[in-house]
Amino acid sequence: MKWVTYDAGSGRRTGLLDRETVRGLRAGVTLLSLLESDALAEAGDTARRAPDEVRPLGDVRLLAPLPRPPSVRDGLCFLDHLRGCYRALGRGEQLHPVWSRIPAFYFTNAASVVGPHDDVPIAPGSRMFDLELEVGAVIGRGGSDLSPATAERHIVGYTLFNDWTARDHQLSDLALGLGMGKSKDSALTLGPALVTVDELEDHRKDGRLAIGLSAAVNGTQLTHGSLDRMDWSFGELLAYVSRGVELSPGDVLGSGTLPGGCLLEHVDTPDLESFPRWLRPGDVVTLSGQGLGETRQTVVAGTGVLPLPTGF
16 A cells, blocks of 8 residues: 545545545544554555545645654664765775664654655755655554564555755764754655555565665766665664664654765765755755655755854
């Protein structure tokens, strides 16, 4: 099943994507409520047999499938992405051994989720705005202290995930040593649909999902690759995240960025700010994934900054 959240002019609705139509459920039903009540399969039967409405896909505005998840954690499961970032920052490519002992993740802003075709404002004050090509795994069944061998059974489906990042703000965050803050706070794309795991089984290879992924800016491909190249699997990431922690239906976990899937990895100048490819108003960013669909968004100007009395 491919679940979407959409607006056809009368408010937010939940529906099943059926080729070029959306088969909507009754008003008030949300994808999160279906996950929390373990009613997704039953709702799918209802949408197919007796939908509350049927709309042409072209007549609706697709929103993020989960406009406000309970939580969003972003992993860093592609270590070659980190090596590429280190290289651009002049730090070499040697990683500390801890990166191979535990899968890194951080909490990001669940209130900043935007839809797959929404405009994305540049983070206030940023001159080094970037995209990140990822896949988000959505928890369908809660649990804690999960086993790496079985944790993926708690995933109900997947969606494209764009972790928009202000790289100049990130440098300040890193200097503080407390993790990601304002650099990751402005926007997070999910969509266009929540694709359930059964829809993607044809892409499974040696136990992992070998989903082809790509990113483009203004029609020029930035990178392409496959999800199965993760150094840490989703099962391993979920097992680590869930240690002593109860995961909830609707929680989202990002895969981390596909190698080459951000502009920072393509920086070719020692002066980061002078790099000419940082995102600017009018740029169009497209993410694509086999079986997952496509996000296509225009970058627009952000708001101004009200400076702090003694700083930025």
